Amino acid sequence: EPEVTQTPSHQVTQMGQEVILRCVPISNHLYFYWYRQILGQKVEFLVSFYNNEISEKSEIFDDQFSVERPDGSNFTLKIRSTKLEDSAMYFCASSWDRYYSGANVLTFGAGSRLTVL
């Protein structure tokens, strides 16, 4: 079964450092997403991406965050200058065209745990 792949599975960084989290979505999917989950809290939407641009972003997704699809397969989340409160599990997800019968079902990756010290 196709899956969304995320790397690294765990990253530890110092406050103020830049971090890039990588994702390989399912190959025929068109919509890509990042969500985060602070330990013990609910999953929160960060950003969605379609046709090489951001289609929606949340209040959390400020200027410290950026996303990119550099080569047609990878989908990255960059945090420019990490803060302690950025420590969380970051989930990448992808979905097919919304008019397809399988639309509106997001497939999530296993997550990348970010620890900011």
Next chain:
Amino acid sequence: AQTVTQSQPEMSVQEAETVTLSCTYDTSESDYYLFWYKQPPSRQMILVIRQEAYKQQNATENRFSVNFQKAAKSFSLKISDSQLGDAAMYFCAYRIEETSGSRLTFGEGTQLTVNP
């Protein structure tokens, strides 16, 4: 803004018994989708079941079924013949249909324990 509420932070069930997890949501939309995701200790998000709001028939996936009450904005998950592997955090989630790449809004989660 859409909100999703899970009023049961924790639930427990005996193996082979049935348990129901509650979820309510608030929306002014008429077309939307509802989901239950399972998050085991590995923390991966796994889709359990989904329901289209325009369908009156409740969705079923093997031992998992939902009770969708659109007028009451209620979407509960029933797990029959509970197994030890069902132990996980369960999240209810909502998504509108129209907007490209629209966000999933999650509830706070219900931690399910299955006792042998």
